[in-house]
Amino acid sequence: MRGLQLLRNGALAGWFLLCLARPSVAGPPPAPAPPGLIAGVCSVFAVAAAASIASDHHLTGLRARVDGLRSPQIHAIYPLRVHFSLHDLGEYEACQAELRALLAFEPVIARPMPKGAACADGLQAVSDHMFIRPVETRPVRVLDDRLDHWRQALTCDVNSVFGPKYVLPPACVKAINQMLKLGDRLPAWRAGQLRKLRAIAKRAGRLTHSLKRSYGLGVAAAQLEAKVRRVNVVLLMLLCDVLEHPNVNLPRAYLRGFSVTGVIPDSHVLRPQPAADPEEEFWVRYHQTMSTNDGWSEQLARQVAERATSSRGKALGLLRTSWELTKTDISAGFVVSP
Amino acid sequence: MTIDQLRAKYGSGPRMVCRPIQRHGIVQGQKQQRGPDGVLMFHPNGAPVNVAKIRLVDDSRRSLHNSHLIRTCETVAPCPFTYMAYVCDAVVLQSRGMNVPVPRVVFSTDDMRSAYRQVPTSDPEMCIVCIYSFDPGNVGPRFVENWGHNFGHTSSVSNYWRTPLLCCQAARHLMAIPVDHYCDDYATPDFALAGLPDCGAAAGLSGLHDALGLILEPAKHQPPNSSNVFLGVVCDVSSAHQASPFVEFRPSSGRTDRVMAMLDHASVEGLSAHSAQVIKGKLGWILQSAWGGVGRAAAQPLVSRTGTKNFLLPGGRPAPPETHLWTPELASMTQFFRTLFKFLPPLRRTLGATPRGRLLVYSDAQYSQRGRKGLGVVVTDTLTNTSYMCGGEVPDDILAWMDSFGSRKKQKINQCELLAVIAAVMTFGDILRDRELLVWVDNVPALSAAVHGYSHAPEMASLSNALHLLLAGLSAAPRFLHVPGKANPADIPSRVPFVRRDGSHALDPDRLAPADARVVAALRACYRPMVLPTAAQLGNLKYFIRRGAG
Numbered sequence: 008m009r010g011l012q013l014l015r016n017g018a019l020a021g022w023f024l025l026c027l028a029r030p031s032v033a034g035p036p037p038a039p040a041p042p043g044l045i046a047g048v049c050s051v052f053a054v055a056a057a058a059s060i061a062s063d064h065h066l067t068g069l070r071a072r073v074d075g076l077r078s079p080q081i082h083a084i085y086p087l088r089v090h091f092s093l094h095d096l097g098e099y100e101a102c103q104a105e106l107r108a109l110l111a112f113e114p115v116i117a118r119p120m121p122k123g124a125a126c127a128d129g130l131q132a133v134s135d136h137m138f139i140r141p142v143e144t145r146p147v148r149v150l151d152d153r154l155d156h157w158r159q160a161l162t163c164d165v166n167s168v169f170g171p172k173y174v175l176p177p178a179c180v181k182a183i184n185q186m187l188k189l190g191d192r193l194p195a196w197r198a199g200q201l202r203k204l205r206a207i208a209k210r211a212g213r214l215t216h217s218l219k220r221s222y223g224l225g226v227a228a229a230q231l232e233a234k235v236r237r238v239n240v241v242l243l244m245l246l247c248d249v250l251e252h253p254n255v256n257l258p259r260a261y262l263r264g265f266s267v268t269g270v271i272p273d274s275h276v277l278r279p280q281p282a283a284d285p286e287e288e289f290w291v292r293y294h295q296t297m298s299t300n301d302g303w304s305e306q307l308a309r310q311v312a313e314r315a316t317s318s319r320g321k322a323l324g325l326l327r328t329s330w331e332l333t334k335t336d337i338s339a340g341f342v343v344s345p
Numbered sequence: 346m347t348i349d350q351l352r353a354k355y356g357s358g359p360r361m362v363c364r365p366i367q368r369h370g371i372v373q374g375q376k377q378q379r380g381p382d383g384v385l386m387f388h389p390n391g392a393p394v395n396v397a398k399i400r401l402v403d404d405s406r407r408s409l410h411n412s413h414l415i416r417t418c419e420t421v422a423p424c425p426f427t428y429m430a431y432v433c434d435a436v437v438l439q440s441r442g443m444n445v446p447v448p449r450v451v452f453s454t455d456d457m458r459s460a461y462r463q464v465p466t467s468d469p470e471m472c473i474v475c476i477y478s479f480d481p482g483n484v485g486p487r488f489v490e491n492w493g494h495n496f497g498h499t500s501s502v503s504n505y506w507r508t509p510l511l512c513c514q515a516a517r518h519l520m521a522i523p524v525d526h527y528c529d530d531y532a533t534p535d536f537a538l539a540g541l542p543d544c545g546a547a548a549g550l551s552g553l554h555d556a557l558g559l560i561l562e563p564a565k566h567q568p569p570n571s572s573n574v575f576l577g578v579v580c581d582v583s584s585a586h587q588a589s590p591f592v593e594f595r596p597s598s599g600r601t602d603r604v605m606a607m608l609d610h611a612s613v614e615g616l617s618a619h620s621a622q623v624i625k626g627k628l629g630w631i632l633q634s635a636w637g638g639v640g641r642a643a644a645q646p647l648v649s650r651t652g653t654k655n656f657l658l659p660g661g662r663p664a665p666p667e668t669h670l671w672t673p674e675l676a677s678m679t680q681f682f683r684t685l686f687k688f689l690p691p692l693r694r695t696l697g698a699t700p701r702g703r704l705l706v707y708s709d710a711q712y713s714q715r716g717r718k719g720l721g722v723v724v725t726d727t728l729t730n731t732s733y734m735c736g737g738e739v740p741d742d743i744l745a746w747m748d749s750f751g752s753r754k755k756q757k758i759n760q761c762e763l764l765a766v767i768a769a770v771m772t773f774g775d776i777l778r779d780r781e782l783l784v785w786v787d788n789v790p791a792l793s794a795a796v797h798g799y800s801h802a803p804e805m806a807s808l809s810n811a812l813h814l815l816l817a818g819l820s821a822a823p824r825f826l827h828v829p830g831k832a833n834p835a836d837i838p839s840r841v842p843f844v845r846r847d848g849s850h851a852l853d854p855d856r857l858a859p860a861d862a863r864v865v866a867a868l869r870a871c872y873r874p875m876v877l878p879t880a881a882q883l884g885n886l887k888y889f890i891r892r893g894a895g
Contacts, residue, residue: 111521116514119421139789139827149832154864156832160705161727165783165824172422175431178514179523183435183534186521187443191538193521197545200520201552208556227472227492228465235492236463238558246515254507264467265504267494270415274507277418286415293413300361301352303408307365307475308348308486315477315486328399329370330479333489336401341462342474343490 072096078103080244083255084222084262095214099241102207102214106249109200109207112181114251117174119278211242218262225264234340252276269293351488355470363470365488366403366410366495373398373623375603383564393599395606403474403497410471411499420506424525424532426576426634430592430694432523432534433585437697447586448536453547454575456565457509460529461501462493463559464508472498505529512553520549532575543569578634581691590696596631601686604628608679615669621650628682634692639813641798642806643681643886646674681886688890690817695779702728704777706784707828707835708769710739710761718744718761720877721839722769723870726776734870735772736838736852737877739764746880750804762791763808764877765839770815771876778819785828787836795825807883814889834868837861843872850874 072093073081081091081099091099142148146163149156189196218241224232232238243258253275266272270286273279284292315326336342346354355363376398378386386394405411433450440447457463466472472491478484494501509526516522516533524533524546535546547569554561567573571583574597581593604627611620625647632640650668707723718739725732739761747760766786770777786792794800794809816823830836841857843850850872852865882888 106519109519111518114518146826147828147832150829151831153832153834153836153861154867156828157705157707157723157725157834157864157868160783160785161725165826173425173428173431174422175435175523176513176517176525178517179432179525180435180439182517182521182523183432184439186523186536186544187436187439187445187448189521190445193536193538193544194541197520197522197549201545201549204519205552205556225465225467227467227469230492231463231465236558236560239556242557243511246511250511250514250518252511252514254511257507257511260467260504261465264465264469265494265500266467267498267500267504268410268413268468268471271417271500271503273417274503275418276507276510277503278421280416280419282415282417284415289413289415296409296413297362297364298359300355300364301358304348304351304361304363304365304475304488307367307408308488311367311475311477311486315479325370325372325399326477327479329368329401330476332370332399332401333368333474333476336459336462336491337489339459339462341459341491341493343492 076100078244078248079255080248080258084244084259091214091218095217098210098214099245102210102241102245103248105203106207106245109203110249111185111200112178114249115177115181116250116252116276117177118253118276121279121281207245208239208242211245212239214241215239222262224262227264228262230343231340346488346490347485348488351473363473364408364410365473365475366405366408366497368474368476368489369402369404370399371402372619373400375607377599377603379564393602395603401496403495405495405497405499414500416500416503418503420502424527426578426580427592427594427692427694428525428532428575429534429580429582430594430696433582433590433592434694434696435523436534436585437590441697447590448538449571450534450582450585451537451543451569451571452532452534452573452575452580452582453543453569454565454567454573455531455533455547455550456562457529457531457554458560458562459493461496461505462491464494464505465492466494502528508559512550512557512559516546516550516553520546520553522546522549524550527576530576533569535569537569537571577630585696592694592696593691594634594694595689595691596634596686600627600631604631605679605683605686608675608682612671612676612679615671616650616675617669618651621647625651639689639798639817640682640685640810641813642794642800642810643678643685645799645803645806646672646678650675684887685890690820693820701780702726704780704782706766706769706773706777706782707833708762708765708784708786709830709833709835709839710758710765710788711836711839712739712756712758712761714755717840718757719839719842720761720765720768720875721835721837722765722772722875723835723838723868724769724773724776725868732868732870733773733776733873734838734852734865734868735768735873735875736841736843737768737875738842740877740880742880743877743883746883747804750802759788759790759794759802760804760808762786762788763794763805763812765835766791766795767808767812767815768875768877770812770819770821771878772873774815774819777816777821780821782821782823784823784825785833785835786825787828787830787833789827792825792827795823807886810886811878811883811889814886815892818889818892834864837865 073096076096076099078099081096142150146165147156147159149159186193219232238261240258240261243261246252247255247258255275256272270289315323318326333342337344351363351365352361355361375395377393378396380386388394429450429452436450437447469490469492472495474489474491474495475486476489478487494505506528509529509531513524513526513531516524522533522535524531526532531550533546533550535543537543547566551561572579572581574580577597577600578594579597584591584593604624607620607624607627611624625644628640628644628647705725705727709721711717711719719736720739721734721736723732723734743764744757747757766784769784784795786795790800790805794805795812798809798813800806800809837857838852841852841861844853854862857865878888
């Protein structure tokens, strides 16, 4: 990359010198330029070329810095490489280290198992609510011996059938342990942690400001940022990094928005769900449906109008209230005025 | 914007890139009104000021948004209303392990403001809603662009849940707050130490959201307390630090009052299918905080009104599909719930308890149209290593009661099998109290009714209701399992009558097969006379509520 830029700068410089030597190359013969102007242009170009080389050095340094940074977030938001200066990256890394120092215990997260899979402890991830289960999955596998069934039932393990649907997250268990260890020091410790977190958030807020300006926000994100709330995206990134949170796409989604149709990328924190259709077939169907959008919109407008004009009493009151509630959303900035 | 403006912005014909969604307002019962300052409002007599609760739902199913979606993950096993029991249990167990006194536990709750709306979408052209504008000078169907998520998109759920999940993780790791969330509702446990109301968990969670730029709803914040409402259920953790610690749950009085008010209103104005559906949903939410499947089956008249399934009403009459009429069955159901809410014992979770040894309960029935209609029960207490046995025949008045539902079935084995489970609970109530039960049944319809607390057949529904009311009263925790008929020891007393010998009762040896005799000898079970409900009691479920409540 750097070689290409040097080549490009060299070509530009050559073209410029050629223009000076043979003015016809650049266009119709102009009036002779004063010697001072030529010298000035040359010096400006030389400065630009030097700046370009310096910029290349900067980029190289930046990339090396990014590559050396232990941050899945920075790596995930690839275009970010050109949105953070070396100073910004240094600040990010410093915030990251400070936030890491605030961890009460090593990061831990448990993703729900896929449907039907058995956990490490043998529990079924999700009960299938079958009354008559396959013999090999029954707590007592005796089929036709009353005494044997009774004897085995006395000590059988029913956890494989009645495993709890909800399990206290491991981080909660560790948090409780930390609370008990701290005892009476807990309030002061928490206040200190919060104070430090706020200080980090303030610094992350400055980085967020420049990130949003240079990276650009999606349409919906920009509107919400302007009217509703301002999400500290860099703090989100820092938290994801420090907590080793597998949902790497989350901060980027606050910049660009979350997809609501099509393929929703895996969160890596919620229970995985196998796709029902092959993706190619899905997209064919998707585009077919979307080609009917105009007709659908017209049909919808007609239906909504008919319903409003034919409604009376409570039904009409409900429609009016729905409109008033939508106007509340408009005034709150969540939706745009029609 | 109008349809023309929509076309101008998003293209027309096959090139139109947006797909709007119809917005509906849905009345979801009533809610307590809040004043401008967010404080709940009451009438001068102390009764809550209720207003219709209207939710805006965007019909993303009809617009095909939800079927044009590939989700690679889903939300499962979310934080239940019993969350604080899980937390308190861990506190008790860890305190004992560390040999420190169990601290006083409190908890606060929070709610994220306009949760879905705060989260941006990358394809806002798929979130435009169509709604009728009544504004003077701007009347007609209008298309409104939505920047956040719609209430109705399937993707909204999994997209939104990622944010509170990360917030919880951050609070746990950075400030040792064992918080969890159900959608936008947080339950934040804390300790009350050294005379302080809490140790800063609520402030920590709020501070974290402030730092992230996410907005919590201050009006919905419940400050740290030993009793708060989480997910519509009152959770009381005040006894979590006592010598025999426990946590109790009960439906919030506001919820039960509102449901009863809706039923009373329907008794005057009539009950539509939609209202029935709303009340059924609210009842289901309330009853989850009751023991097992209490009261579920009693809602059958409501279910039949929702019109989604065709049930037979008592007497074999089909449920009228589109009527708003207030029927005697609905009136009876309303009365039942009024009594149930009055006497329903709180759901209690014992903390840090070592298992007391389970109770095995085997039940069985024999039904021959012209012959014996027997019931049998075998109970074994693994704590005392003692077995009990009882048996008997189904009384004629109960068979007549089953017939009174109009189905006139020749075969009543399912009903008798469920009756056998009830007989087990009524006969051995003193042993079953506060215990974990493994109930083995060899009949699938009876098992299903016992598990769900519900059945489509009205007499089965009534029996399962009675069963769960009894179990709730005993604070027993049953687990229903299937046993093959040939492996069910209770089959023996259901077929073989007891005879009196030498001053005690024993199974008639002349009618015992050698294999059964070996089983009976190994069990060494004590005899108890079987207790069965009367037909009059089965027709009056309030009897079971009162019997359960002691």
